[in-house]
Amino acid sequence: MNRGLSDPSPFPSRAEKLSERERKREAVLRAAVRAFNARGFHSASLDDVAASLHISKPTIYHYLGNKEQVLLECVTRGLEKLQEAADAAERESGTGLDRLRSFLRRYAEINMDDFGRCVIRTGEEMLSADGARRFRELKSRIDLAMRSLIEEAVGDGSIETTDVKLLAFTLAGALNWPARWHRPDGPLTAEAISATMVDLLTAGIAPRR
Amino acid sequence: MNRGLSDPSPFPSRAEKLSERERKREAVLRAAVRAFNARGFHSASLDDVAASLHISKPTIYHYLGNKEQVLLECVTRGLEKLQEAADAAERESGTGLDRLRSFLRRYAEINMDDFGRCVIRTGEEMLSADGARRFRELKSRIDLAMRSLIEEAVGDGSIETTDVKLLAFTLAGALNWPARWHRPDGPLTAEAISATMVDLLTAGIAPRR
């Protein structure tokens, strides 16, 4: 509650109220994505989500809209993180393989996070036609970014491959899967898993020496 | 309809009636798994499934039981096929890597088939506690079979790896993913995809030369 650096007045300023709304919105979104991940989109009811925050269902509508909008906001968050990871990797130095590996590690980590996990676990059949289209478009951008990184690595000779598209699917598939089985309270951290998996995968991409 | 080799009598024998029941049961199961895969378990209603066969919902209950039992039968079918593939691979000759590759190709193919695809797309949150437990057990057997094949390959030196468990997850993840994106009417056959993906993956497992 008391997040000010000093002198926490009980009378909120205007800016504080705005950010208060943002923080509440955020909390609702978090609760929703956790519920979706834990019990599945269909089985998690908005009443459950509301109850977990000691609020009522209409409050969710107040902050985020209907159930599909909530889900779309969740997956958009996850996909934004992935996009940022791709952009960051593009800006890095090193060989194409270095940049690709860097992206893949981050990609896997995000997929073990709340919003990334939600991206993986959300199927198009859960969405309306419009929602599914938007979802597909966003995912497609990530796919293209990954292919782009692969092509750059092919270009500078740091990897060899015949089929960029299938390679992208293979890498993505392997690194998406932890979203299904990884438990944050398990023995291995997300970073450790990511690093090991990327090592396993890229050893196969590197030219034979 | 007329599946006899010769002299098709319109009066079915007792054996024919039994097999008729089996064939109908099979048709219902097929229709169900297709609907589940196409629209998702929750969105696919048993009324839809029934309508697609021009029958009524109680007929599904007559042949297969309730919706969860239908789903469990579907995933059991898929997992049985995977188990057979593992057993077959174990009986093959060649190096451990040969047997592993053979299994992985078959594994990927099955996952692009109706029942295999259903295994991948079915989450535990869709099942009752009991159903989820059975599902987990069956999946676990496949996982163990894959680890076993990996260990044999490590044993005879045809592959090198430090973490068998994570390698199994990585391979499985990559080869599960086509269940999400592959369309049977697409440009690449399931066999072609499997072969290419397994090549991509195993090139990284083989000892560096």
Next chain:
DNA sequence: CAATCAATATACTTGTGAGTAAGTTATATA
């Protein structure tokens, strides 16, 4: 031939959960 069973249908019950209408209180604004 009576009784039972298999295979189907129609027409219902029922639970669940998304979404909404309408009210309440507090605060900001004109």
Next chain:
DNA sequence: TATATAACTTACTCACAAGTATATTGATTG
């Protein structure tokens, strides 16, 4: 001070889909 608006609530509606009660028909069997 009146009024609009934000931030909620309780208490509904309503649709959908799982599952069931019951009836019908035709074949099987004792």
